[in-house]
Amino acid sequence: MSERLLYGYWRSSAAYRVRIALNLKGLDYEQTSIDLKKGAQGSPGFKMMNPQGLVPLLVDGDKAFNQSMAIVEYLDETYPDPPLLGQTPEERARIRAAAQIIGCDIHPLDNVRVLKYLKTEMGQDQDAIDAWYLHWIREGFRPLEELAERSPGPYLFGDRITLADICLPPQMYNARRFRMDLEAFPALVAADKALMENEAVKAARPEAQPDAET
Numbered sequence: 001m002s003e004r005l006l007y008g009y010w011r012s013s014a015a016y017r018v019r020i021a022l023n024l025k026g027l028d029y030e031q032t033s034i035d036l037k038k039g040a041q042g043s044p045g046f047k048m049m050n051p052q053g054l055v056p057l058l059v060d061g062d063k064a065f066n067q068s069m070a071i072v073e074y075l076d077e078t079y080p081d082p083p084l085l086g087q088t089p090e091e092r093a094r095i096r097a098a099a100q101i102i103g104c105d106i107h108p109l110d111n112v113r114v115l116k117y118l119k120t121e122m123g124q125d126q127d128a129i130d131a132w133y134l135h136w137i138r139e140g141f142r143p144l145e146e147l148a149e150r151s152p153g154p155y156l157f158g159d160r161i162t163l164a165d166i167c168l169p170p171q172m173y174n175a176r177r178f179r180m181d182l183e184a185f186p187a188l189v190a191a192d193k194a195l196m197e198n199e200a201v202k203a204a205r206p207e208a209q210p211d212a213e214t
């Protein structure tokens, strides 16, 4: 039995980030599925562990961590090989800034609870909600595309997978799931393709998870 247990959900993009990091570090872990469709994130049992009622939650031995970016940085500091951040303060700031375009400026606006709120409290119909969803992805993808165009590739900061890259495939997955036209973002499509060719990244994809629905 592994000392690491990831509470997540196959389609959770924040849990997907943590799966990528664990796989890149070569760390074994088990998974417990928190069914977001059924509202299991709000169950008293899960909220005892994470009062925020969100996945992912990573238990590592006798410690538990929430917030995907904090988890990935915890893993990076605890298991430094391969490194996911830069060597200098400047590199680290740039990598974190790119990661946060997705983690702070796209993803939270498109989260399950936000979409639910738009529907129930704000009375929006599905077309309006879908337009909202895609709008915030486009807003974040524009500056990220510029960054990716300047990178020598194949990834967002050259030939090393960083925290910023870890955030990309989950967000691309969401974009494709909502049938977003990605024609305006060729450099992001190319970086995502290169990332998905990495076995550790590929193994983290939603369809490969034990709780994946067909």
Ligand SMILES: N[C@@H](CCC(=O)N[C@@H](CS)C(=O)NCC(=O)O)C(=O)O
Binding pocket: 011, 012, 013, 014, 015, 036, 041, 053, 054, 055, 056, 066, 067, 068, 069, 103, 111, 112, 113, 114
């Ligand atoms: N900033 C948090 C976001 C976590 C988050 O929003 N998780 C989503 C799944 S991707 C969730 O649990 N949503 C449930 C809900 O909104 O009720 C992180 O990076 O871990």
